[in-house]
Each structure stands twice: as structure tokens, then as C-alpha cells.
Amino acid sequence: MVSCNPMQQLRDIANSRNLLWNLTLRELRSKYRRSILGWSWSMLNPLAQMAIYTFVFGVLFGAQAPVGDPSGITTFGLYLLTGLIPWGFFSLICGVGLQAILSNTTLVRKVAFARESLVISQVLFCSVQFSIEMTLVCVALTIAGSFVLPFLPVTVLLMIFLALFAMGIAFVLSVSAVFFRDLPYLWTIINQIWFFATPVIYDPSIFDDKVPGPLHAILHWNPTAVFIRSFRATTYHGTLPDPKDFVVLGVASIVSLIAGLAVFNRLKRRLAEEL
Secondary structure (H helix, E strand, O other): OOOOOHHHHHHHHHHOHHHHHHHHHHHHHHOOOOOOOHHHHHHHHHHHHHHHHHHHHHHHOOOOOOOOOOOOOOOHHHHHHHHHHHHHHHHHHHHHHHOOOHHHHHHHHHOOOOOHHHHHHHHHHHHHHHHHHHHHHHHHHHHHOOOOHHHHHHHHHHHHHHHHHHHHHHHHHHHHHHHOOOHHHHHHHHHHHHHHOOOOOOOHHHHOOOOOHHHHHHHHHOHHHHHHHHHHHHHHHOOOOOHHHHHHHHHHHHHHHHHHHHHHHHHHHHHHHHO
């Protein structure tokens, strides 16, 4: 019988660390297997998105990036990239997390282990890709003139916060998808709405004086919007994030992870019979 004790849940995860390591290696090895460009695709995909959005919004609609303060950078493509990379990481974790249990039904039915490992392994795999992408972005911004290096520790901490925040949501999605098989289709719609509610491809200042106060507050404190704002502070602008934003992200990450583990722990007892 599966225990619902939170401390036992953590002990079960720790005891499954060898399986967790093997699951993560499996994902890393199979990601771009037999692909000619291999892990280069992890950067080519966001670059392709950047090129498309730059052409549509920057060329066709004449959108301009805000001036980096104090970096002085005005390149619209770099502004887009500092939003697309963190959003892509968040979206990827939620997407693969949603399928983590459904794609391992045989393992769940026949082997006794901490089911949480299936989600955590996906987060670790995505984090490797995210680290590669952020390294290249930081190099590009350093060349462009942004003071990225002094704020690199803060950027790394933001990456950890984002991983924890997304992991909490992935835990909920993974078990919910077992009981509600329409969830993958519904999540596609939610993901699209969430994307455009987050200032990834536009300057959030466009909302000023254009939306009602309560809606403006929701858009401003949307956790992914705060993440994008903070990542752009340490990379595009070359400065520290707003202290309030940093506190909000720390709290949101912890709350998301705890809530996600609690929901997962409550529902995992019925996974084998539902699959």
C-alpha cells in the first residue's frame, strides 16, 4: 500500500535515486538519437521562433525592444530570446510532465518505486537543455554589451526557482492526466492562453492604461510574467531583479512544489488501477 505520509513520500523518492538517475540518462540519450544535428536542435528551435517573431512583430508591425537599462541593448531578437528560453523551459516541463505517467504505464503497473521519479527525471532532463540554452544566451548578451557575469549566480537561482515551480505543476498534470484523459488537449489551450498572458514576445508596458486595474495586477503578478521580468533583468538589462519579484518567485516556487507533491501523493494510490 502506498503511504500518504509526506515524510515517507520524500524517503521513497530518496530510495529511488538510482532509478531516477537511470530514467534521466535514458531521456538524455534518447532525446536526439540518430539526429544529425543532435543537441544543436535545443538551440535551433528557439532561434527559429525568435526569427519568426522578429520578422512578424519587429519587421511587419514595427515593434521595438525597450532599451536595456543599464546595458543599452536595443536588439529585438535578443529581447525575445531572453523571454522565449525561460518560457520554453516552463512549457517543456509541463508538457513532458503531463505524459510522464501515461508513457510509462507498464513500469507503473509492474514495478514498485516512487512514481514521483518519473516526473523528477523529466525535470532534470529539461534542466540540462535549459542550462545549455541559457549559457549560449548569456554569451550572446555578453558580446552585445550586457553585464551578465556579475549576476550569473542570481540567474542560476532563478533557473532553480523556475524548475521547482514548473515541477509542482507537472506533478499535478501527470496524475490528473491519468484520471482525465482529455487533459492533454485542454492543456494545449491553457498553455496558449498562458503564453500570450505572459510578456514573452511583447513589452509589458503596452498594458499600461489599456486594461482595468485588477486585470493589470493579475497580468503583472502572473508567476511566469515575474520569471520573464526577472530573467530579463539579469540578462538583457544586466542588473538585479526587483527584490519584491524575487521574493514572490521564491514563495511561488515552494508553494507550487509542495502543492504538487501533495496532490500527487493523494492520487498516486489509484494510478495502477486506472492505467
